[in-house]
Amino acid sequence: MTIDAALLRYYRAVDEAFPALAPDADARTVRDRFSNIAKAYARKPDDAVIAQNIDIALEGRTLAARVYRPTGAQGPLPLIVYFHGGGWVVGDLDTHDGLVARLAQDSQCAVASVDYRLAPEHPFPAPCEDALDALIWLAEHRSRLGFAVDRLAVGGDSAGAHLAVVAARAANERVAGLVGLQLLFYPVMRRQFESPSCIANANGPGLTNDEMKWYWTQFLSGDAPEEHDVRAFPLSEPFERTPAPALVVAAAYDPLYDDAFELKRFLEANGGRVEMIEAHAMTHGFGRMHSQSEAALGWLRKIGTRAGELVRAAR
Secondary structure: OOOOHHHHHHHHHHHHHHOOOOOOOHHHHHHHHHHHHHHHOOOOOOOOEEEEEEEEEOOEEEEEEEEEEEEOOOOOEEEEEEEOOOOOOOOOOOOOOOHHHHHHHHHHOEEEEEEOOOOOOOOOOOHHHHHHHHHHHHHHHHHOEEEEEEEEEEEOHHHHHHHHHHHHHHHHHHHOOOEEEEEEEOOOOOOOOOOOHHHHHHOOHHHHHHHHHHHHHOOOOOOOOOOOOOOOOOOOOOOOOOOEEEEEHHHHHHHOHHHHHHHHHHHHHOOOEEEEEEEEEEOOOOHHHHHOOOHHHHHHHHHHHHHHHHHHHOO
């Protein structure tokens, strides 16, 4: 099997319209290119979901968030707190609008997308602190915001999945069972670049090994974490409590493919229940590209539907 033809056409179109950046491009330039590509291929607005911008007031800062509710849904909905990908450096509420809206539609859950602080302006541990604090804030305000108070999930893609794992672990250590499900798209878990999937997919498309090295450098550009700090390296220490059940998505043509399965093994070794979805013919980031590929849309529908089933079944 090879990469989906529609995704390959998308990557060729992007390369023609948005020239590659210089190797020494700064974070703002990389961020702007990512945002401009997302705008150029944004989803067409529809009435399947209703989106509302809210503020999350935390100590010393306020984070923007966008809450998506499926149109016509009845009663208080389960809530999925979502953290966008982008190597802890790029991405925002708009770049992931289509993915999150689709997730709300297919899961029939409310989804709160959180705009956490980005590196290198705000390096580790700031994104991790924002993820945990936003998750706790949303959990505490579920009733006021009209969400179900007994069904809470956390999710994210790529670096956002890293933040989701970190936040879920810390939240459940504070309040046992608070998070009932982790939804993790092509997660980045390890600062390593020599796994078989890293070598096989080193040059992309979707993500390259060199890009991943640069993202890690930006993320850890502040005070270096200890090697066993689970906020930076989630697989470095065993869990104190059984981890929340997880739905982990691996893209077949992704440097981080092996990370997804390493996460699965780690969670299961700590007593967690894990369900894998292996997205054949997909590349890293395919969830943001579903408007360009019917195959990507099919996978996203399957993932969202299953996430909705699992979060409602969680106890």
